[in-house]
Amino acid sequence: MRVTVNRHSGVPLYRQIAGELRGLILGGHMVAGYRLPPERSLAHDLGVNRATVMQAYDQLRSEGLIVSMTGRGTFVCSERNLHDPRPTVDAGSVPGRTSPPWPILFSDYSNRFTYHDIASANMAQDPGSGIDFATGSPNPKDIPDDLLRRISSKAFASHAFDGKPESPIEGFDELRELLAARMSQRGVSCGASNIMVLSGSEQGIDLCVRTLINPGDVILTEESTFFPALQAFRSAQARIVGVPTDGDGIRADMLEAYCSRLHPKMIYTIPTFQNPTGRTLPAERRRALVETAIRYQCLILEDDPYGDLRYEGEAPIPLAGVENSGYVIYLSTFSKTVAPALRTGWIEADRNVISRLAALRRMIDQRTSASSQRICIELLRGDTIDRHVSTLVETYRRRRDLMEDALRRRAPRGMTWHDPRGGYYIWARLPEGVKAETLLHVCRADGVTFMPGAIFSVEAGDDRHIRLNFARPDTSDVERGIEIVCTHAARMADGRDE
């Protein structure tokens, strides 16, 4: 939850606080049952009187948006199910009951969740209506209209889908073999027994957290990183510590100090074309990172969704290719190159890890959809996926160049960014005085959306960065989108806005 107050505005502080909270509730960013911070602690965080927060809460209570329960705290009220169409069923129904007391029924774990991906959530409601620099998945228009259709027809025309459609928990053997072969193309030697097919690589983060992390365990990450990973770590009550980064990613030279002081259980990193910064860890830092982690018996969870989308330079060898004793657990996916709709990714890890994950998955979703797996087998056979990816790389490289060019021409003084060599993202630092969420607000009014940096921030305090996805928008929209962003940023930097 992020609330800010402006002492120089004429609006009373309690109304500002109530207003921000109301917006978060009605906007769906604080869901029903969400536990609000105690008045005292919110007052402390905002540097206001406790009475001010009490007044704000009173206001929201009177509006029926929140409810306080003695000894339990204050919660966002449930939607009243106004549009819930469940009528009474005559046969034996129990009519006229009141609803369950939802705010006190949800688990502590669930109460640690918040929706934070504001920009994409809002955009998703009306896709195609604007210029989307926010959403972290390919533009469906860039996936050839018939690619999935053609591949799917092929996958299911064969008799392989008859008779024995069930795959083992770890995935079809054929797919695991194909993925192991793909891993060796990336510089990681492994066997099919080191691979488990996942329902998206994000699932691998959740499975690893459940299998490896106890409350209180320390996880090191880049200072800004993939939001659902932070969400998974926070929900598991891990202690997340951001390691300082520079233009080349994690400062491997500082890692020793972090490890010796904090004894982390795990380092979560996206070393190649990082999300959100677009940065890539150089080979010597990779080696140093792995060496240090092993010295401290610290596992490495390497997330590599973007590695195939390389626009220049050598292909970096994954951390999993630097290390062979089991410390690196590697995740990848087809979601960034083919379609997130397939929900198919994979994990490469020591067989001890694979067998633990299998035991857990037996209880969760058992295995990845056989139809998705068949489609991926078809994609990986021959050169279908490689041809598709190389077309995509051409398109995305062009958009990256367009965006960089537009930024160079239009960015206001004080706005800086790093040119990525692959992936989806340009991570831009805004000029002094320009706040990311305010900028997003005004840009969205003009039909442009992007991700504010705070979402990715370990400390959630970053209001100076924005993440611009150059791969997602239509090519023809890039110039105009950047113009809008830069114009507003310039105006705000000059103090003409807000």
Add this chain to the structure above:
Amino acid sequence: MRVTVNRHSGVPLYRQIAGELRGLILGGHMVAGYRLPPERSLAHDLGVNRATVMQAYDQLRSEGLIVSMTGRGTFVCSERNLHDPRPTVDAGSVPGRTSPPWPILFSDYSNRFTYHDIASANMAQDPGSGIDFATGSPNPKDIPDDLLRRISSKAFASHAFDGKPESPIEGFDELRELLAARMSQRGVSCGASNIMVLSGSEQGIDLCVRTLINPGDVILTEESTFFPALQAFRSAQARIVGVPTDGDGIRADMLEAYCSRLHPKMIYTIPTFQNPTGRTLPAERRRALVETAIRYQCLILEDDPYGDLRYEGEAPIPLAGVENSGYVIYLSTFSKTVAPALRTGWIEADRNVISRLAALRRMIDQRTSASSQRICIELLRGDTIDRHVSTLVETYRRRRDLMEDALRRRAPRGMTWHDPRGGYYIWARLPEGVKAETLLHVCRADGVTFMPGAIFSVEAGDDRHIRLNFARPDTSDVERGIEIVCTHAARMADGRDE
């Protein structure tokens, strides 16, 4: 972990204990890193001297199967990755490292897991090699060879799969509408907004546990129930309490006492053609159960995987059709009628629950595979699925009749069972002196497998019941399989065996 000792055997107790543990470890039922009980508590449970357990652990330590760590406990050793084919990658590899210390790296949560589905695990290694009364999914031979192929080709031939392949977290609107319509056929009125498409209904159990259960919360269940549900509840450190049952399922008349005493958070129940007992809760008990639960603000998680497979009698109205204020959360699936390979099920619930699950899923697997969803849309359109299910019902009814008939002719005195009106299972009580796991052991040697009751038991102490799946085997195998089971059971009951 289940270990038993036989004081009347000539084998020293410590060797019996070591032998049972060795079997569990080498059989893969206690995975690497599993934390063994402290010597003192295992000694207490078995009613033996602590020194006896110490001797057993010493033995296993000397065999390299377990390892003890001061202050941390005793763990199953990791497999040595003997077959792990990862060679060293030359470029920058860090050679000659030792493996991570796995036993101390896995989470407490993961250490609460054990593989328990012994029968199906063993059978799965060599499918088709014997008579399978164990596996809880349809025999692939009963799914028409071309059903999935035909449906899939149809699903992907259309342009609907082009362009906009991504579904919302909750599932494609069209599928949610079709599922809501199906729910109303079952007697549950709801709207598409009450439905979320799941990657199998088992996922719904995991999601609900994470969203609703805190450690220490009480969950009431039938005394014997679906194993992965027990696994999920145990892993979440819920307190699971079995409510007494009789031939008609949960004793609803005793529920009041359990609720007033224990204040459960949730009742998990399979009211229709229950797994493993095959029993069905009558309408008046359904009403009483729901009334009592609501009075105690206790949620009901209704699991209904088998409802469509009805061989006689009226279709029971689900609990979700008895109640309309939100207390009942309903799960169902296509895994028991079409193919578990689709990994598609659904949840019907109050929208407060749906939105919480969506927030969690955003972090886990985002959504169910679009290809699986498309196949299900195609299945539900028109009458494809209904025609398929009615064929299946004919086949399964015949197998049920065959198995019941064979049991009536061959069961030894003292063996009793309940005739199910639907679903997959006959739950048989063994004669005095016949232990389920011993019987399984000898039957497996003759190529017949089934599930021992202990797997489903809340108290894990049930060694008198076996679950026989009549739906799974080939029709021609039913008679011979029952003959083998009954012959061995009779021999054991007569004391001629063991």
